[in-house]
Amino acid sequence: MLDLNNISQNPEALIKTLEHRGITETHLENLNAIISKKRELQSSGDNMRNLRNQVSKELGIRKSKGEDITKESHDMKELGAKIKDLEAELEKLEIELMDFNLHLPNLLDAEVPFGKSEEDNKILRTEGEKKNFSFKPKPHFEIGEELGILDFVRGVKLSGGRAYTYFGLGAKLERALMNFMLDTQAANGYTEVWVPMLVNDDCMKTTGQFPKFKDEYYRIAEDGLNLIPTAEVPLTNLYRDEILKEEDLPISVMAHTSCFRREAGSYGRDTKGLVRVHQFQKIELVKFSKPEDSELEHQKMLSHAESILKKLNLHYRVLLLCSKDTSSSSSKTYDLEVWMPGLNRYMEISSISNFKDFQSRRGKIRYKNKEGKNLLVHTLNGSGLAIGRTLAAIIENNQTEDGKFSIPDVLQKYLG
Numbered sequence: 001m002l003d004l005n006n007i008s009q010n011p012e013a014l015i016k017t018l019e020h021r022g023i024t025e026t027h028l029e030n031l032n033a034i035i036s037k038k039r040e041l042q043s044s045g046d047n048m049r050n051l052r053n054q055v056s057k058e059l060g061i062r063k064s065k066g067e068d069i070t071k072e073s074h075d076m077k078e079l080g081a082k083i084k085d086l087e088a089e090l091e092k093l094e095i096e097l098m099d100f101n102l103h104l105p106n107l108l109d110a111e112v113p114f115g116k117s118e119e120d121n122k123i124l125r126t127e128g129e130k131k132n133f134s135f136k137p138k139p140h141f142e143i144g145e146e147l148g149i150l151d152f153v154r155g156v157k158l159s160g161g162r163a164y165t166y167f168g169l170g171a172k173l174e175r176a177l178m179n180f181m182l183d184t185q186a187a188n189g190y191t192e193v194w195v196p197m198l199v200n201d202d203c204m205k206t207t208g209q210f211p212k213f214k215d216e217y218y219r220i221a222e223d224g225l226n227l228i229p230t231a232e233v234p235l236t237n238l239y240r241d242e243i244l245k246e247e248d249l250p251i252s253v254m255a256h257t258s259c260f261r262r263e264a265g266s267y268g269r270d271t272k273g274l275v276r277v278h279q280f281q282k283i284e285l286v287k288f289s290k291p292e293d294s295e296l297e298h299q300k301m302l303s304h305a306e307s308i309l310k311k312l313n314l315h316y317r318v319l320l321l322c323s324k325d326t327s328s329s330s331s332k333t334y335d336l337e338v339w340m341p342g343l344n345r346y347m348e349i350s351s352i353s354n355f356k357d358f359q360s361r362r363g364k365i366r367y368k369n370k371e372g373k374n375l376l377v378h379t380l381n382g383s384g385l386a387i388g389r390t391l392a393a394i395i396e397n398n399q400t401e402d403g404k405f406s407i408p409d410v411l412q413k414y415l416g
Contacts, residue, residue: 001101001362008035017108020323022116031100038093045086052079102205103212106358108323109332115322121335122322127306128315130339135401139342140392141273144170146403152272162263162277173394173407174281176414177387178256181283181308185384188304190254190285195234197257198225203237206363208329208355218260227260231284232381239288240363243374249367250297251288254384256281274388275347281387287380288365291357294378298354301382302334305350308385311410314393315339317346331356338389342396349389352382 007014011028018024055076059069113122144150149170155163166174182192204210204226209217218227228234235253244251259282270276285304289297302318309316319335326333330353337346357376360366366374398405407415 001358002104002107003361004031004035004097004101008032013107014104017105017323020108020112020114021105021326021328022324023105031097034093034096034100038090038097041086041090041093045083045090048079048083048086052076052083099211102210102362105328106208106331106355108326109354109356111320112326112332113320113322115324118322118325120322121325122320124318124320124334126315126317127310128313130315131341131397133341133399137341137396137399138403139273140340140395142342143395143399143403143405149173150274159278162271163279164274164277170391172415173391173411174387176411177390178281178283179414180311180411181384181387181390182254182256184308184311185254185283185285185304188252188307190252190304190384193235193238193253193255195231195238195255195257197228197234197260198223199228199233199237200224201226202240203233206240207233207236207359208327208362209233212328216262218262228257229261230259230282230381230383231255231257232286235284235286236359236365236379236381237363239365239377242365244288244365244367244377246290246367246369249288249290249377250293252285253287254283254285256283273343274392275343277388280389283384283387285352285382285384288360288377289380290367291375291378294354294356294380297378298332298334298352298380301380302336302352305336305352305382305384308390309336309338309349312390312394312408314397316349321351327351327353329353329355329358331358336385338393340393340396342399347389347393349393350383350385353380355379355381 002014008031015028055072059072059076062069113120115121141150141152145152147169149167151165151167155165158165186192198220201210201224204217209229217229220226235255238253258279260279263276263278274280285301287297287301306318316336316338319337321333321335333351333353335348336350336352338349340347356378359379360376365377365379367377368374394408395405398408400406
């Protein structure tokens with residue numbers, strides 16, 4: 001959510017962001033008209049209330065003297081009714097402004113490159129080397145099915161398309177990766193939190209999923225609850241409607257959860273394997289920072305996500321997402337893409353985003369500075385990492401010609 005007063009006075013930043021995000025229907029003239037009308041009504045309301053207060057005092061004095069104030073009292077009742085009507089109109093305008101604001105995207109950081117599709121994302125660097133194979137590498141789903149540790153047929157039988165099951169070593173590897181990632185990120189300074197995987201609508205509104213993208217998520221309407229698309233939602237909302245202490249910032253938390261995505265609009269893409277599924281496990285990293293520190297914290301979080309890939313000896317690249325590919329809530333996002341030799345392409349395995357005060361304004365997440373003023377924190381989040389995709393990358397990058405694969409050294413102790 002944006003500061004509408006600032007947008008009204010300086011609309012250029014929003015206009016530029018909307019253009020770069022490819023949003024043509026802006027209706028900014030409606031926003032300015034609503035804000036102008038609101039200010040006009042607020043001014044009229046203040047004048048009427050001041051008049052009522054002044055006249056009420058005078059009538060009190062006259063009444064104490066025994067004077068007849070019947071007509072003036074009637075006039076004050078009429079004025080009170082006008083004030084009530086005006087306040088009702090103001091409330092409607094506030095609802096309109098809130099609805100308008102909740103559908104606006106975040107302002108883009110100045111470093112975000114202009115682009116019309118994911119093809120325009122900027123590759124910043126690559127890390128590690130692609131492994132050379134003396135044979136044609138297979139995709140992870142073929143290897144996993146042949147070894148009997150991945151079963152997509154039974155997954156589909158249980159839940160329909162884009163579902164899977166693990167057996168034996170597959171299930172153990174998922175659990176090993178979870179513990180390895182949690183231990184690594186704990187060493188990086190994150191506090192582990194156990195959070196619900198069903199959250200209310202206010203949580204989804206804070207992080208930007210609602211109301212604009214409501215149809216993209218699994219919702220239990222009769223209970224007013226939603227399956228989380230990522231632990232970003234409950235973790236960010238831990239401090240909703242709270243005022244934090246400046247000395248406690250930055251706060252770094254993490255959680256392991258299942259994540260649930262409809263994957264609307266992705267039909268026909270990555271229908272095989274663990275790349276694009278409706279339920280997956282992920283370690284999520286979230287930070288609450290002072291505004292002046294959030295860029296530094298963003299870089300730290302990026303390095304923390306990278307540390308997993310480096311320990312697993314996986315080749316990957318770092319991208320800065322362009323304007324069109326940056327999510328609606330994010331101001332600036334880095335993607336980590338791991339190399340998948342069996343699929344013969346890079347695959348996104350983590351997104352690390354700085355939301356600045358977009359989410360904290362929605363959720364009223366503030367901190368009290370040394371001067372006693374309440375300020376909005378900046379929120380950041382990133383995957384540290386998506387477990388299923390990491391498992392797939394391990395299988396493909398460590399496969400052998402006989403259809404097996406080796407397990408990275410750092411995971412050995414977690415497998416007993």
